[in-house]
């Protein structure tokens with residue numbers, strides 16, 4: 250099923266540094282029902298016109314071609330992927346592909362209470378649910394919506410539907426929720442959830458990120474150690490963004506995605522498809538390939554393949570946040586797909 254020219258090795262998504270890409274993040278929409286302050290402004294963000302968003306059929310075609318080029322994992326994201334009315338259909342289409350990838354979703358969890366079962370039935374394997382605080386007041390301050398209960402109900406529904414393991418993503422904001430490091434870990438351990446702290450990255454359209462206020466990996470480790478957790482690093486992280494630690498000898502674990510202070514670009518195997526059909530080699534890329542125009546102009550699979558391979562071939566070595574000339578990409582996280 251892989252794309253081959255007679256006598257040649259199968260075409261693959263390999264860059265100049267020999268990194269082979271196997272993990273595709275697909276943004277289903279740039280819109281969201283929360284307004285996490287590190288991700289979106291309260292109002293005024295221009296949404297993609299609906300007609301510009303890829304249809305379920307177009308997404309499935311790009312994913313099919315990607316699987317023929319070696320993609321084995323697909324994660325649906327956004328914006329909030331579960332606000333897309335056809336999300337269950339999209340999962341069912343992708344899991345029915347001949348080279349069906351391992352399918353997961355990253356979600357804020359608000360709609361999981363009703364969708365966890367149908368998503369599981371459609372072939373979804375796992376979910377990552379974002380939850381930055383256990384305080385309803387802090388949740389409302391951080392997301393500008395009073396909906397912590399819906400997230401917790403979503404986590405319960407994911408568990409009841411058999412979506413496992415459930416990973417929880419947490420972004421810390423100084424002076425907002427950074428005092429909750431230990432209580433979040435205790436909660437996750439009690440609930441059997443796999444929690445990962447993610448360093449805040451400069452991807453918000455308000456340009457509110459600053460290195461000085463970002464809560465770093467080493468601060469998180471310090472807080473955990475001061476709270477009495479014994480952490481031992483688990484070797485063999487491979488291309489996984491989270492560095493994992495056994496807690497108190499295991500089997501419980503906690504993860505840290507130190508995207509800024511401990512980047513994992515050298516092992517990166519991720520590529521992204523935006524909701525409007527652009528193929529991006531990196532969250533921080535300044536260029537991307539317009540697959541939507543190709544799709545709508547009737548391009549054949551060979552043309553899609555050539556464009557997808559070409560974009561990956563040109564991937565930069567790293568995100569360059571430490572470079573004095575670093576420039577934030579013009580698309581925010583919500584429009585790229587986190």
Ligand SMILES: C[S@@+](CC[C@H](N)C(=O)[O-])C[C@H]1O[C@@H](n2cnc3c(N)ncnc32)[C@H](O)[C@@H]1O
Pocket residue numbers: 281287288326327328329330355356357377378379418419420447448449450451452453582583586587
């Ligand atoms: C962009 S969201 C999209 C999926 C879904 N709406 C959610 O919140 O899980 C994916 C992940 O990116 C994280 N995120 C958003 N903006 C971020 C930033 N500036 N730095 C680091 N992580 C960020 C979110 O916390 C979430 O875990």
Ligand code: SF4
Pocket residue numbers: 281282283284285288289327328329357379583
């Ligand atoms: S992080 Fe996710 S839930 Fe929060 S505003 Fe961004 S897209 Fe929405």
